[in-house]
Amino acid sequence: MKRFTLKEIGQQLNLSPGTISKALNDSHEISAETKKLILDFTQKINYIPNFSAKSLKTGRSNTLAIIVPFISSSFFFDFYEDISHILSQTNYKLILLQTFNDEKKEKEALELCVQSNIEGVIISPVKNDSSLSLLFYMMEQVCPVIIFDRINHQLDTFKIGIQNNKVIYQATEEMIKNRRENIILLLCKDIGGNVSRIKGYKDALFNAGVPFKEENIIEISYSSPKDNIDDELESKISTLLNRPFAPNALLSTTDTLSLKVLHILNKLKVKIPDDMNLIGFSNTPFANSLNPSLTTITQPTQLMAEKSVELLLQMLKKKNKKNYFEFETYFLDCSIEHRKSTSSL
Amino acid sequence: MKRFTLKEIGQQLNLSPGTISKALNDSHEISAETKKLILDFTQKINYIPNFSAKSLKTGRSNTLAIIVPFISSSFFFDFYEDISHILSQTNYKLILLQTFNDEKKEKEALELCVQSNIEGVIISPVKNDSSLSLLFYMMEQVCPVIIFDRINHQLDTFKIGIQNNKVIYQATEEMIKNRRENIILLLCKDIGGNVSRIKGYKDALFNAGVPFKEENIIEISYSSPKDNIDDELESKISTLLNRPFAPNALLSTTDTLSLKVLHILNKLKVKIPDDMNLIGFSNTPFANSLNPSLTTITQPTQLMAEKSVELLLQMLKKKNKKNYFEFETYFLDCSIEHRKSTSSL
């Protein structure tokens, strides 16, 4: 077994390399007999084409990229799996890149895409203006870019995200209906969607006539699921619990925080749901097997993935038509999955 | 902003493309001043090289591949993350490919590696002889291959796996010491390591003088974590539970099965650990937050990842020396993490 080139195959079959190439690409220029001859032979020798040569010549790679902050975050993981599954039914391959919430790594990831002739990018960017000029350049000259999840980014393109304020409003409203009015809102610091989340929270309180307390908003600063924020989180929660009017509900707005806070509340012997209602933001499939099972806000991951791919493929089809698209931002609805960590008093 | 080629940069600076290339690769042939001139300019214009051209010319890609059955399985996920982290400290890039336990997909994945000039592969193969000739060809002519996890594969190379029989022996022994003698051993059908697992299980029973019962071994056939095996699993467990001498311990040997079985036992109102001790095979970080927290057999994932990369890099260094290596198989030790799903009677 040895690796053949088109030239060598041509020599073996007394045909030119160009003819072999055309046959393998099923060109209408080549006769059926010649095609069969060539295909039989290439199959026999298990011809494996040289991807770099093809890509260099054509400028195409048949590969899309998905760029996420952390693949270990279950939402991003699910999203990746969904994209991966959808693309497996097309001719496109997919590569996964992580930024670790680091602008430099993001730039490297995008440059890798340019280097590798990537044909389309789906990205949840590090910050609202991260890699802005590079992304703009890519949109103009390299390939279409779709932004998901962190849709406050300034690039003008299609964006797919969720109705943060709406779902936080619903969750808050539900807790109030359950007679839980002293609600902690737990946020990851400096995330684009926080403004919208706080708005949903405040609006729900306001409409129910519940006074807003500044101290009930906890922001934790971390950039990786592996950052050690447990102590800080525990101390902030303890402080609130030891106040005269201890909170009786907690709404956690990221995946990472939800699991940590459950663990901490268990450790602090806070009874869930009796003493504290808990709603997490999470896509973990284990929510059902947690102790107690966790009521979660679930993002419509699959829908987001489908829409992202759909829009990207649309843009790929019209690739040479500048200003062809009216870019839109899609806000999808989340749902609340009720489990044992919430109940009425 | 526009994409430059070396030729264009040469024109701008009145230098030849070759000189630009050498300067960017920090060749000793180029003077310090010229290098500075070129680097300043390429930085200014944000020169992004064409990867395909480089790869075509050199036959190298600076990229390694990891091929796993399912990235959604937490062991493979952790392993991938570890490999990814280790390689981020080198010059190598990493691509992730999944086989979904499908030999055809595995072949495609490996061919993609060949096409893309991948320089090394770390794989957990589908079956003991899957893609054997292709893997052999790759080892001979393309790049080194390391096998991990499913180390019964017939390819002659370095392999990194675990001491299945030893850890299953320990877990079984522990259960017996806890006076749990009627132990279900739960296996995924047709996995290479099962022989060794069953041996560990039987040996521990034998040495403790506990009679072996064929019916206590349950094999479930599935190839994906998403396969719907819940009903089958539930019915098989129910059957055993309804026997005159109901089992009082369960040892689950895969990640997927461990979480499912916990869920089913909870559903069947079996009290854990009182009525049933449960040890799972799992790397999930949530084991602590499960209901009840799950005693697990944990694979030394990071060690396995480190060893895999170490061996691969060693082989890469000596790439042109055939028969340079005495291939070995490494069997690493697992540990048992005790949590609330096990206790003595």
Next chain:
DNA sequence: CTGAAAGCGCTTACAG
């Protein structure tokens, strides 16, 4: 220290 030139393995416009 710099440059000219060949060539990696494909594809494709063009010729016949």
Next chain:
DNA sequence: CTGAAAGCGCTTACAG
């Protein structure tokens, strides 16, 4: 329907 030839953007052995 098939082939000859140019060229994608790099690298590198060789010349000077």
